Amino acid sequence: MKVRSRRRFLGALLAAPLLPSCGRKRVSGRRVAAGATVLALGDSLTFGTGASPETSYPTVLARLTGWNVINxxxxxxxxxxxxxxxxxxxQEHAPQLVLVGxxxxxxxxxxxxxxxxxxIQRTCEQVLVSGAQVMLxxxxxxxxxxxxxxxxxxxxxxEEIADSLRLPL
Known part of the structure; x- marks a missing residue:
């Protein structure tokens, strides 16, 4: 991911729980405090394939937010x-927020x-039942x-899933 697009992605990720998505209905969320556990659930893009461990998006996100981001x-x-x-x-991590990618x-x-x-919808529903917030x-x-x-x-x-479950996308 290019540096410019990574910054734009991370900026949107940080603001999304608090701000509406462009052209989408407003979705409210709770602020995630520094030190909170955040789970980044995904595939090779989340893992950081092709990036160094310190430049994977979960590692950069942890550094920028102070969150404990589990990759x-x-x-x-x-x-x-x-x-x-x-x-x-x-069960293992009890995250406050789960990023589903x-x-x-x-x-x-x-x-x-x-x-x-x-x-994906069942994944998001399970996260919500656990009490964590979801960002799709x-x-x-x-x-x-x-x-x-x-x-x-x-x-x-x-967008269909985000709209049906009122999730930030």
Whole structure:
């Protein structure tokens, strides 16, 4: 991730629990204090594949916020695998906030959108039942425009889930 886009992503991540998303309904959240445990649940992007350990987004986020960010990114994980890992992670870490950034491997493996949506929604619901806040991180949709023109847009299922559960996206 380029430095400029990483800063923009991290800035949005820090502000999102407190501010509405562009063009979306206002979603309120509780402030997450320095020292709080935050779980970053995801795949290789969360893990930091291709980045040095000190430049993975969970490590940078911890440094910027003072949060205790647990990097629960597993390269190659699908939404079903992340959902299966979640109960143990919630029990072990008792996070105040969970950043859910999963689904890219589902799209690459051509797992149906309905299955991916259901898994991500169940993941978010389990986090909410645990008492933690959830922030959903969208993954781009695979499209010819993305490949040819380099134009990425969020897969629509993320906005659908965020709207249905009133989550920041």
């Amino acid at each position: 629960a990114g597993v390269p190659g994980d699908t939404s079903a695998q992340a959902l299966a890992r979640l109960p143990a992670l919630l 999963i689904g890219g491997n589902d799209f690459l493996r051509r797992i149906s959108d309905a299955t991916t949506r259901a898994n 991180i969208a993954v781009p949709a695979l499209s010819a425009a993305a490949v040819i023109a380099g134009s990425l847009s969020d897969h629509p299922l993320y």
